[in-house]
Amino acid sequence: MDRFAAFKWQALFRDWHILLEGLGRTASTAGLALLLSLALGVVFGVLATSPWRSGRAVSRLYVSLIQNTPLVTQVFFLYYALPHFDLVLPTPAVGVLGLGVYHGAYISEVVRAGIQAIHRGQLEAALSQGFTYVQAMRYVILPQAGQIVLPPMTNQAVALIKNSSILAMISGGDLMFQADSWSASTGYYGPAYLTVWAIYFAICFPLAQLARRWEERVRLSRGGEVSAA
Amino acid sequence: MMEELAALAQWHNLRFMAEGLYITLRISLLTIVFSFLLGTVLGIMRYSGHRLLTPLAAVYIESFRASPLILLILLFRFTMPLKPVNSGTLAMTLFTAAIVGEIVRGGLNSVDKGQWEAARSQGFTWWQTMRYIVLPQALRKMIPPLTGQFITVVKDTSYVWVVGVQELTGKGVIILGQHGSTIQFFAIFGMIGLIYYLLCLGLNRLGLWQEQRMSWLTM
Numbered sequence: 001m002d003r004f005a006a007f008k009w010q011a012l013f014r015d016w017h018i019l020l021e022g023l024g025r026t027a028s029t030a031g032l033a034l035l036l037s038l039a040l041g042v043v044f045g046v047l048a049t050s051p052w053r054s055g056r057a058v059s060r061l062y063v064s065l066i067q068n069t070p071l072v073t074q075v076f077f078l079y080y081a082l083p084h085f086d087l088v089l090p091t092p093a094v095g096v097l098g099l100g101v102y103h104g105a106y107i108s109e110v111v112r113a114g115i116q117a118i119h120r121g122q123l124e125a126a127l128s129q130g131f132t133y134v135q136a137m138r139y140v141i142l143p144q145a146g147q148i149v150l151p152p153m154t155n156q157a158v159a160l161i162k163n164s165s166i167l168a169m170i171s172g173g174d175l176m177f178q179a180d181s182w183s184a185s186t187g188y189y190g191p192a193y194l195t196v197w198a199i200y201f202a203i204c205f206p207l208a209q210l211a212r213r214w215e216e217r218v219r220l221s222r223g224g225e226v227s228a229a
Numbered sequence: 230m231m232e233e234l235a236a237l238a239q240w241h242n243l244r245f246m247a248e249g250l251y252i253t254l255r256i257s258l259l260t261i262v263f264s265f266l267l268g269t270v271l272g273i274m275r276y277s278g279h280r281l282l283t284p285l286a287a288v289y290i291e292s293f294r295a296s297p298l299i300l301l302i303l304l305f306r307f308t309m310p311l312k313p314v315n316s317g318t319l320a321m322t323l324f325t326a327a328i329v330g331e332i333v334r335g336g337l338n339s340v341d342k343g344q345w346e347a348a349r350s351q352g353f354t355w356w357q358t359m360r361y362i363v364l365p366q367a368l369r370k371m372i373p374p375l376t377g378q379f380i381t382v383v384k385d386t387s388y389v390w391v392v393g394v395q396e397l398t399g400k401g402v403i404i405l406g407q408h409g410s411t412i413q414f415f416a417i418f419g420m421i422g423l424i425y426y427l428l429c430l431g432l433n434r435l436g437l438w439q440e441q442r443m444s445w446l447t448m
Contacts, residue, residue: 003308068380068429069422072387073398077418080402084411165297169391176300189307197296197304204295 008188022178030164036100045111066105091172110152114145154211249400256386264325272333293327306392317389332374336367369443376436
């Protein structure tokens with residue numbers, strides 16, 4: 001198979017720093033986007049279970065708009081919308097924003113399910129002891145929900161890392177983009193793409209296994225069916 | 230402002246977008262049908278405990294699942310002698326089949342083991358038990374996650390724009406080149422967003438309806 005000829009691999013390993021730069025960009029983008037999505041996810045997840053009616057409506061609107069349209073369309077929307085408001089952001093920042101908002105919607109569903117899996121009596125007990133709603137969430141409900149939501153949250157992190165390859169579509173300099181532009185200039189697509197696949201696999205497979213093991217543990221420790229996915 | 234919208238809403242622009250929608254729908258449909266078939270086979274293989282088939286299915290599922298879809302679309306585009314729209318559909322099908330395989334395995338695992346023993350004791354072969362007893366019951370459990378995955382397929386078709394296939398999002402970006410004023414931009418993306426939204430909502434309804442229709446299978 002000359003698509004994967006040895007000299008093509010040699011050329012790739014000579015230019016290894018190009019992929020390394022891309023990996024760095026992927027890591028920083030995914031890391032920042034994960035923080036943003038966690039923040040959004042907790043806020044909107046708590047809102048979705050709040051006694052406050054318009055809060056629930058806002059959360060529902062956010063989740064349904066974001067989950068029912070493609071990430072690609074959302075990122076292109078951001079990419080082209082910002083200049084209309086005289087805002088110029090570097091492309092990685094557009095990526096962080098787009099990925100954060102997109103996965104925030106999924107994480108908010110995870111958080112909502114986690115909160116609802118905690119028995120309602122816990123909240124009532126905390127409120128009757130003089131906790132405010134926010135305090136009860138902060139000190140009683142969320143710490144317990146944390147254990148339940150850890151596996152689906154990890155799966156979201158894996159999805160986010162994979163989705164950060166969306167940067168390649170807006171020239172964001174991530175791993176996928178670097179491999180793509182390197183192979184466009186050399187014509188050696190096979191080795192570059194396979195190497196990138198191996199890197200993603202090395203990151204995503206162990207994380208997914210970890211999530212699976214945690215899921216099993218949660219199921220055993222709670223002695224029955226828990227669905228926070 | 231009205232002139233700008235009128236310039237945008239011309240017949241040839243609408244037809245241009247409709248072509249994109251057609252490509253989005255065609256890729257979605259082909260991917261859903263074939264990934265469902267392949268995924269069911271993979272799920273049964275991984276569930277079966279067979280000495281050879283189970284590890285084979287596991288390797289397939291884990292390798293495809295750990296990859297970004299965009300990478301597969303690019304890889305297939307540049308290493309296969311296919312038209313971009315076909316290599317894109319193939320990449321989406323093989324990728325989605327891995328996820329469907331896991332959904333199928335989860336569904337099979339959720340069926341009580343007693344069902345196997347009961348059927349086998351009545352003289353059903355392994356295959357007959359799978360086909361007539363276990364798989365139908367698993368199918369109902371699989372419908373919610375399958376619906377979610379097929380909605381993801383519709384959304385994921387936008388990734389094939391990366392290899393120049395002019396599906397819905399791609400057409401929108403192209404039209405933007407000639408009609409790029411602020412109001413036109415929002416009109417274009419508003420319309421694209423609305424179409425995806427309605428497609429996803431429709432699929433969601435279809436899933437709920439199917440689940441209800443199969444409620445007689447509840448144990």
